[in-house]
Structure formats: structure tokens, C-alpha cells
Amino acid sequence: MWQLDNTIKLMRGRMKKPKVAWKDKHEKDERAYTKANTMKVPADSYWTPSDWVQDWVEGFRQLFNDTTQIAVQGYDSERRVVYWNQASEVVYEYSAEEAMGKRIEDLIIPTNLHQHVIDSIERWINHGKPVPAAGVTLRRKDGKPVHVFSSHVLLSNRQGEPEMYCIDIDVTERLATEQALKDSEARFRLLAENMSDLVCLHSPTGCFEYVSPSSLALLGYKSHELIGQMPASFCHADDYARLMNMFENPAQIKEPLIYRMRDFKRGVPLDVVIDAPNI
Numbered sequence: 001m002w003q004l005d006n007t008i009k010l011m012r013g014r015m016k017k018p019k020v021a022w023k024d025k026h027e028k029d030e031r032a033y034t035k036a037n038t039m040k041v042p043a044d045s046y047w048t049p050s051d052w053v054q055d056w057v058e059g060f061r062q063l064f065n066d067t068t069q070i071a072v073q074g075y076d077s078e079r080r081v082v083y084w085n086q087a088s089e090v091v092y093e094y095s096a097e098e099a100m101g102k103r104i105e106d107l108i109i110p111t112n113l114h115q116h117v118i119d120s121i122e123r124w125i126n127h128g129k130p131v132p133a134a135g136v137t138l139r140r141k142d143g144k145p146v147h148v149f150s151s152h153v154l155l156s157n158r159q160g161e162p163e164m165y166c167i168d169i170d171v172t173e174r175l176a177t178e179q180a181l182k183d184s185e186a187r188f189r190l191l192a193e194n195m196s197d198l199v200c201l202h203s204p205t206g207c208f209e210y211v212s213p214s215s216l217a218l219l220g221y222k223s224h225e226l227i228g229q230m231p232a233s234f235c236h237a238d239d240y241a242r243l244m245n246m247f248e249n250p251a252q253i254k255e256p257l258i259y260r261m262r263d264f265k266r267g268v269p270l271d272v273v274i275d276a277p278n279i
Contacts, residue, residue, distance in 0.1 A: 093141035206247035
């Protein structure tokens with residue numbers, strides 16, 4: 001045991017501490033390399049969150065710059081125009097040069113809505129209550145009304161100041177078409193309900209969708225008793241195929257169709273002449 005202990009001590013005495021000069025040299029070289037290759041950037045060149053916001057706003061504007069279908073306007077906290085795209089020029093008839101710097105209420109808001117619009121924008125900016133998307137009637141440069149569906153976005157510019165963007169879709173033509181259809185339907189009903197002849201509208205499958213009041217005098221049925229029914233239910237068996245062909249191929253009907261119809265309530269046969277224009 002004594003000999004083993006002395007052998008261990010002897011071996012320890014002969015062992016030398018590893019050199020670590022290579023590590024110190026490596027770290028020194030690395031520090032020198034880093035220092036030599038570090039770029040000195042001016043303090044005002046560093047990227048900041050406000051740069052990201054500004055880039056996002058600029059991207060948002062660029063997206064709508066050239067569109068002719070969606071009118072987009074931007075306003076500052078005082079409701080002055082800071083952005084006016086090409087479609088806004090078409091919809092509201094003001095050029096971008098005419099609109100820039102003007103307040104929204106002085107351009108496109110009807111006089112009776114001035115205060116309402118001002119209050120709504122201030123509530124959004126100061127109290128966080130958004131202006132809801134809605135259909136509104138605004139004003140063109142010539143004073144004529146323009147109907148739009150308007151949505152709104154609130155963003156911040158580089159200075160952290162709020163900017164409101166209105167995204168408007170012109171629905172004036174669509175509303176005019178809808179109104180024309182309503183007027184046409186009203187005229188049709190007025191005419192049909194004062195005729196002694198039977199006037200009907202059918203679905204593509206042939207079911208009655210509208211039946212004039214004269215059905216009672218001619219067929220013995222009130223209008224509501226026929227709505228949803230198939231004319232073939234009242235047709236003579238020998239005329240059934242021709243009648244169904246009319247509903248299946250309406251474009252092929254070049255002249256009025258005559259078929260026999262029976263008044264089941266009174267048991268009286270009736271010849272019916274159908275003049276069937278496609279509507």
C-alpha cells in the first residue's frame with residue numbers, strides 16, 4: 001500500500017498542467033475580428049416599430065391606388081383628407097388635388113349629416129367606439145346623391161397620430177336596378193289584377209308563382225289556391241305532354257299554346273290559350 005501511494009504521488013509530480021494559450025489566442029482573435037467587421041450604424045438608421053407601421057400604411061395605400069372599383073379615402077384626426085385614390089375621383093368627382101387637405105364634411109357629407117359624422121369620428125378617435133359599416137347616401141361634387149356601402153379602418157401614422165380610412169363601394173346603379181324591378185313588378189300587378197283575362201307567373205318547373213284575381217271568375221279557384229300547384233294538375237290528359245314541353249323548353253314556344261283545362265269545382269271544361277313570353 002505504501003508503494004502504491006508513492007507511485008501515485010510520483011505520477012502526479014510528473015503530470016503537467018495543460019496549456020490553454022490556444023484558447024486565449026482564439027478568443028483574442030475572435031474579439032479582433034468582431035471589432036474589425038462591426039458596421040457602425042447611425043442612431044437614426046435603426047429600424048423601429050413606427051417604421052413597420054408606416055410601411056404597413058404605405059402598403060395599404062398602394063393596394064388601393066389604382067383600383068377603379070373601391071373608393072378609399074384617408075382622413076387625419078381633424079377629418080382632413082390625407083389620401084384619395086383613383087376610384088374616389090370617379091365616385092365623388094373630386095380630383096385628388098381638389099380633395100387633399102379638405103375636411104370630409106365639406107366634400108361628400110350631406111349638410112344634414114355633418115354633425116352626426118363629426119361626432120361619430122370623434123367618438124372613435126377619443127373613446128375607441130368604431131364607426132360601423134353601413135349603406136349611406138353621400139354627395140358628389142355636383143351635389144347629386146351617391147349611394148355607397150362604407151367600411152372604416154383606424155390606423156396610426158409614423159408620428160402615432162390616428163388616421164381613419166373609409167372604404168366605399170358604389171351601389172348607386174345596383175339600387176337603381178332594384179328599384180326599377182320593384183316599379184316594374186308593381187305596374188305588372190296593377191295591370192294583371194285589373195284584367196278580366198287570367199295572368200300567371202310560373203317557376204322554371206312550371207308551378208304557379210303568381211295568379212291574378214280573375215282566376216276565381218274563370219276557374220273557380222282563388223289565387224292562393226293555385227299558388228304552388230302545377231297547371232298539369234288541371235289539364236286534360238290529351239294535352240298534358242304539350243303543356244309540360246312548354247315549361248321544359250320555353251325558348252321553343254313561338255306561338256300561343258291552346259290546351260283544355262277543367263274547372264274541377266264546377267265541372268265545366270275550359271279552353272285556355274297561353275301566350276307564354278319568357279320573363
